[in-house]
Amino acid sequence: MTAMPKISRRSFIVSSAAAAGGLALGLRLPFGPEVVRAQDGSPEINAWVVIRPDDTVVVRVARSEMGQGTITGLAQLVAEELECNWSKVTTEYPTPGQNVARKRVWGDFSTGGSRGIRTSHEYVRQGGAAARMMLVQAAADQWKVSASECSAANSIITHQPTGRTVSYGRVAEAAAKLTAPDPKSIKLKDPKDWKIAGKPIKRLDTVDKVTGKQVYGFDLKLPGMLNAAIKECPVFGGKVKSFDAAKVSSMKGVRRVVPVGDTAVAVVADTWWQAKTALDALPIVWDEGPNAKVSSASIAEMLKAGLDAEQAFVGNRNGDAKAALAGAAKKVEAVYSYPYQNHVCMEPMNATARYTPDKCEVWVPTQDGEASFAALLSVSGLPADKCEVYKINLGGGFGRRGAFQDYVTQAVLIAKQMPGTPVKLLWSREEDMRQGRFHPVMQCKLTGGFDASNNLTGLHMRLSGQSILASVRPAIVEKDGGRDALSFQGVFESGEHSFGYTVPNLLIDHAMRNPHVPPGFWRGVNINQNAVFIECFMDELAHAAGQDPLEFRRKIMAGHPRNLGVLNAVAERIGWGKPAPQGRFRGLAQMKAFNSFVAAAAEISVEGGNKVKVHRLVGATDCGYAVNPAQIDRQVAGSFVYGLSALFMQECTVKGGRIVEENFNTYNSMRIAQMPKVESIIMPTGGAIWGGIGEPTICVAAPAVLNALFQATGKRIRSVPLKNHGFQLV
Amino acid sequence: MTSRRNFLIAAGGLAGGMGLTSASGRAHATPEEMQEAVRKVIGTSRVRSGRVKLDLPPLIDNGNSVSLSVAVESPMTPADHVKAIHVFTEKNPLPNVVSVYLGPRAGRANIATRVRIADTQTVTAIAEMSDGTFWSGSMSVVVTLSACLEDGLI
């Protein structure tokens, strides 16, 4: 028998946010000069750390937890420098409104690009260290000794000469009154000395997720709340022409039928099921506009024309690829393509809003509380001090809930039509799949040239397809002369997505072709297609040269030791170079993404010519520093599920300007029976730059399996998903 | 009183204080170019900070159309009024946003419009008074997502 663990401390935060309208962080109470207090009155040592009298340490986390373990990892980093008792650590979210009011003391809230830990580790560790220094100083002041004679460990401060001790909770009040140390005086620990960070510590947020207590955005309850279901014009760019509210307004529970901007209609009812039932019955006439003519075939034609277009933006160039290819002794050419795909978070998009002319509040599962806040400010028209966003747990994010806040905009537009009434807007799964921000479509023509000795002398990789940034942040594209540098992720000339091979004559360019379907950041973003293109083509080149794919890669990876390190690691683990078990075939892939170096090796078998079993999938990650190896293992395995689902099953097709696939029956996702044995190798090599975790490995799963599939079947599959080629994941 | 030089430093300090970096854009204005544009308006005069309240949302998710308002403290009498208000940005493609010319017949020196904000930056409004003095107010705005996209790959 096991006693039920106490209700997780996080649930208090959620429920208080829901009931009282949020945390009162930053509240200055009349007592205690200049001490900023948490809602329960506990003193804030600094923005990152609150310590309660019972020694509970509340670590503030600005990034969003959506399953990737970020709150645990960031808390580990703060706790490491704070020298606190890990069993006393809990976390909470500050609100975006407080961040604005406090001059962005918590920095960026954006939780995407695998940045949760890698771009905030330094300032959160400094926050922990500064709080420790203040607590030690407060104890020293109390004892009238020098702080240099005191040490801190496990939430206890000890005066070394006398052995006197005091716990953090007892000096927190005094510490909160001290001036923060000069950041320059803070010396962070060498990761070699870590005791909490770097360890496979259990997540802080598991228990509520197994008892049904965890509150997701979709579970929120507010007094007097109504529920809304929405339908937006299924043809992107289309508008509402008319709707006949009278047809449904007398249906049970229906309160209002409202336009939402000029593109959508919502039904507001007592319950969501009533709202959805009425919405399904509501006659809506759309003005679909010119995009209604677009189909998957017309989009493919548009992209195909870009493969040989004169004009293209250059992302990577070395030597003269065109001349080298013209003079090559042997040439290999292949055309690949990658489809639209939807994030399909298990929890469909939702947001709850309450509007009055004096206050507008939004409760939303969001990857970027500040982006939600910005959307709220824009739509409500109210000043920042009359707006607030409360972050609620996410049932998956994967890039859909960060840059795109359409559901927040809609929820506020609805709430503005019903002042004072909280309205929870929930998308149906069908709406969620129709109104995605889709993984962009891309085609790619690759041409490789060899000299007479089978050395690779030239490579041209021509991308043709959709730019995310041109749609989402055009200002960044304009600034770069029209180029979307993000489209070269994994094959770029430099930076966190730099190309992992050295080819004497290289040209990687992008003919931008932007269909009307709105693209988005989809876990891994552009590394997904780029890894399929370049890593499968590397195998094609090796095959053409009559060389082993690993040996072939090694020859052009001498200048890329960390790429080579992870590739060698997976090759060794899978048993590359040794015979595979009977009927099994292997494939490899590697890439640098989000400043991590990753590689995968797959071992598969194919039955009946089309039933593909992935037996083993080995993943290696060199992320510089590993904050929680247990969670990294889970992210790697999870990313492989996401990547293999995409490879085998997932395509959003376009017909009549709209997305055809509206639910899991036509847009499938992996089940446990299809799960390979995932072996994760974490091999951080340190250095100045920290790598990301949530996304990088997703991109190497597909090419590793495709390369194994060629070994097994002799077929080069050059378009995703495999279901279109009759292959099935079993 | 703040000298023009002080004002320039203050504006730069605000932007730096955001702790956000952005690539040096070929096609985009720089804080220096903004100062040059300011100088064209004020000539050899100096700008004092105060009397001008510039308001924009502090966080922006879509910079295509952002509400901006300026209110200048002034009695707006024939003897003492605002003659012009100029709005500048540091990191839009061009530093100038809008210049409006008004006088005592306006009654109040309050204007509003909708602007494009390309990047996380400081926006500044400068009011030219009938006595020949210049006053300014600034605001830092954050365009969500753009910072994290720019400091990495691009």
Added chain:
Amino acid sequence: MQLNINGRTHEVDVEPSTPLLWAIREQVGLTGTKYGCGIAQCGACTVHIDGTAVRSCVMPVSAVAGKRITTIEGLASGNVLHKVQKAWVDHEVPQCGYCQAGMIMAVAALLKEKPQPTDADIDATITNICRCGTFQQVREAIHAAAKASV
């Protein structure tokens, strides 16, 4: 209409065709059971009806009147976690956690039927979708729960 959920009788005022999922969530107020697809594909809405795992998003309330319904909130006995929940905690299965209530209910029903399931049993029975991709931990935890006595 009356629903017997987690050992208690609840009066609900809904159309008979209303899916059980929405009656549980919006009438009874138990939100641990999730909506994922509405067409019995993903399993996030799995509950037990008379001990059998059922996808509640397509089950009309009229069909379950008088039957014994168990949701994730009723799986533990008092303050003692069910062995599947315990295994889920020990193996840190959940990532975002949204699908896990349905996954746990499906597994609890499987273990009742087959206390020592093979991998093939698991593959055939547990067909819930998890977009975070927790399946490796799910399998480990199922075997661990099967070994646990309570």
Added chain:
Amino acid sequence: MASASAVVNVPANPKRGEIIEIKALVRHAMETGFRRTQLGAVIPRDIIRQFVCLYNGVEVFRAELHPAIAANPLLTFTTVASESGTIEFRWTGDKGFSVIESARITVV
């Protein structure tokens, strides 16, 4: 002269001496000159350059617009309702763009 592309909002019957708020909007893409086609070509600038408001023929407000003004420029400003008559709005810009709109005002 009325124009379908402009919308102005002027209080119709203000009191004499009252400070009234005027909103003037005109449909225009305000093409910045910095956008590019997907082939990388710059889309030429095409913006409204100037807006003038005349109260019974006397200029009371003028604005010089730059590419940073959002599409469908909206300007909100004030004037003192001094006398009944006509308030005229003139927008001029690139490629000979010119729109004139007016509103009657009756001071009570």
